[in-house]
Amino acid sequence: MSEYQPVILPDIPDLDRIDVYEQHGGYQHIRKSLGMAPDDVIGIVKESGLRGRGGAAFPTGLKWSFMPTDGEKPNYLCVNGDESEPGSFKDRQIFEFNPHLMIEGILIAGYALRIKAAYIYIRGEYEKWVQMVEKAVADAYAKGYVGEKMKETFGTDFSCEIYVHRGAGAYICGEESSLMNSIEGIRPYPRVKPPFPAQVGLWGCPTTINNVETIANVPLIIERGADWYKNIGAEKHPGPILYGISGHVNKPGVYELPTGMLLTELIHDVAGGVPGDKKIKMVIPGGSSMPPLRGDQLEGVRMDAESLKEIGSAIGTAGIMVMDEDTDLTRILTRITHFYKVESCGQCTPCREGTGWMLKVFHRLLDGEGEPKDLDLLHSVAKNIEGNTVCALGDAAAWPVKFTIERFRDELEAELSR
């Protein structure tokens, strides 16, 4: 894969500056899109096979086709940069190194979906990155690429606004309906679905929510075509993807490569292997919400939605967390459960009570007072949360516990006698 040339985070100095972005063909792809019918833009994105990079790998073109076109109410786009899933640190790279690619993607999506305005939702702790994005948006406005002036710039009837909305430290706001409530300024409890956002979204209007990286792929697809795109990486989940590799590796970081790479190649070659050449005990392939894999289960596993589903995990945000043979899994699970307990919005009983209960049991295990039957208890609590909640945070809390117990029972039992 050494010949792969990054396109989302290409090696071009100062690409975050609008003049440099323009020199490299920037803001020509929105021009090209405006020359097509909106539905044809959606058609190309569908044809490309692009799937969401925010966690669920939902086909982007299909999602876009759910948006009504009658124009009775304004349409909105929310760009999800909440990036709070433990193990995920990729959207930040786009904010810092290629914000105009995202902005141009918003304009193209905006035209395809006939939106009135887009909101880029950025987690509150990313204050510096909020400022970078605000600067980039302001520069795009000043050049007449966004807002009323784009009509003149591009000779079109279409225009839309782009605003940045800063979060304030709540993981749940990454969940799309919570995100919309957060923008509306009410307490951001996730909404019961249906209705889906394409029908009843922001302020009751049709809304599409896409991840930052998803949107950044769009100008590239318009520029180079659906055929180019669908020939990169895995057949059913194609394209370039930002892998975030962290934990016990020699060279942690964000790497842009095709989807469908071998997990072992990513860990050992791309990220430089495990320090001290230790064995791998566990890998979480897509951020802390995704089912963990055993170190002896990794051979031949590819990083795309279908391959990971087959082996009993999921691509999530492609945030790969590597843990070596000395890792204390009880401690890891305790920390993960603590996270979901703190971040649960408390709206559903199984999630609110279940996470608290699991955490209590884990502390008992950490104190050396656990018994094998506690693992069965944890497993059954997790199963009671799974599928019984308003939003997917419930599953996210249940999966790491449930699957670790199923896949690492031997390890966890050995750790009981701490």
Add this chain to the structure above:
Amino acid sequence: MFSEEELKQVEELKSHYPTNLSAVMGVLHMYQDKYGHISDEGITYVANLLEVPEENVLGVVTFYEMYHQHKTGKYKLQVCTNVSCMLRGSDMVLQTIKDKIGIGIGEMTDDGLFSVHEAECLGSCGTAPMMSVNKDYHENLTPETINELIDALKAKG
């Protein structure tokens, strides 16, 4: 309480949304930047400024981790202890801070200069271990860089 300049910023924020409620988060950030935390008085002020019910502002303040209703240290040391940082030494970070300024999670130094907070993943897993100090990220921390950082903040006062 807000200056002319700040009030202009509030107007700009309001213009981004069809309702003033949506501007609450942004205005709360401005308020906290200015006063360090959001007092009851601050909640009333923001509610009046935006002409929205106080309950709504309170509801927002209490939901989000980043809004503080009570005083924190001038320098908020937010140490990420989530998985990727744990794997790369967040224990060391907390211990180094404790050895240096004598406080742990949830505590503040007597002079009010520092407070230590446990943070969830801050999106720096590839440069772990890390902490943020107010809005700045400090990454790939070692005992040396932590000590230097704290010395520099102390010198600044």
